Ligand SMILES: C[C@@](CO)(OP(=O)(O)O)[C@H](O)COP(=O)(O)OP(=O)(O)OC[C@H]1O[C@@H](n2ccc(N)nc2=O)[C@H](O)[C@@H]1O
């Protein structure tokens with residue numbers, strides 16, 4: 001979203017979108033519509049899905065999953081979030097002048113490296129990449145605020161995946177405001193085997209905390225710590241209300257967090273609804289050492305840094 005639009009109609013373009021971590025995830029008791037009010041601070045980190053859209057006469061979608069993610073199941077044709085983005089853009093924008101017909105037509109290939117169902121918004125990254133790529137490919141010139149609004153209709157995390165960087169999210173997470181963040185934060189990311197369903201984690205949280213306040217825990221302390229630029233300070237302020245529910249469903253995550261901290265991470269936490277765990281480290285060098293130690297004990301451990309850009313054209 002941060003890139004200037006190409007001057008000519010592209011016939012093929014690749015858009016890259018990043019994974020996210022919730023540095024702060026305050027959750028309130030469910031609203032009448034079943035969604036939970038959030039006060040969250042997202043940070044985009046350097047694990048990416050790439051989506052390539054090519055001009056075509058009809059619609060097709062293929063997905064390539066990084067072998068490091070293991071065997072993962074993705075929804076079938078028509079159910080993929082990318083299909084939904086294409087349909088929504090067509091119904092809302094392609095009736096517009098200059099764009100021609102309304103049926104989606106493009107070949108899209110998604111190359112996934114973000115852990116699936118891992119609490120890192122991989123599906124939202126794919127959706128954000130599809131919004132940017134198809135908007136360009138179909139020359140729709142959708143204004144940013146309209147794109148953000150369409151994105152929010154498909155998923156609470158998608159507006160953040162469009163803007164990237166570091167941002168505060170309120171409402172159900174879809175109302176996003178960029179946050180100044182001059183830090184260069186070093187992370188280790190450990191995708192746990194098997195995903196956790198986001199709705200199931202929220203439901204479990206409801207069962208564990210039936211008397212939760214409707215007001216989510218505010219993000220101010222985290223924002224202050226972020227402004228310090230000091231990872232030791234940030235480590236003390238990281239906060240995830242969903243962690244208790246994720247760890248109750250998957251007790252192995254508690255052990256993993258302890259293991260990462262023993263290996264030298266300043267702080268470990270569950271990423272969003274999990275089961276991926278993330279570890280804030282003092283420096284990139286320290287992150288490499290922590291990842292090495294976790295790998296030696298059999299985990300998949302990736303290093304990443306944040307903040308990075310939202311969905312943007314790379315080719
Ligand atoms: C928990 C978070 C934290 O950022 O992300 P993940 O860790 O899963 O990536 C998000 O709230 C997930 O956002 P996202 O995955 O986009 O959720 P949506 O598609 O909008 O909603 C999926 C389901 O999650 C639950 N949901 C989602 C957001 C919210 N504020 N309250 C909810 O209760 C609802 O059960 C909803 O039906």
Ligand SMILES: Nc1ncnc2c1ncn2[C@@H]1O[C@H](COP(=O)(O)OP(=O)(O)O)[C@@H](O)[C@H]1O
Nearest residue numbers: 074080081116117118119120121122123124126
């Ligand atoms: N490109 C995609 N299209 C549709 N569904 C996806 C896509 N990527 C992941 N999913 C599915 O969406 C659900 C949530 O996955 P994901 O967004 O990766 O995790 P999370 O919500 O934990 O961040 C899972 O059921 C997963 O299989």
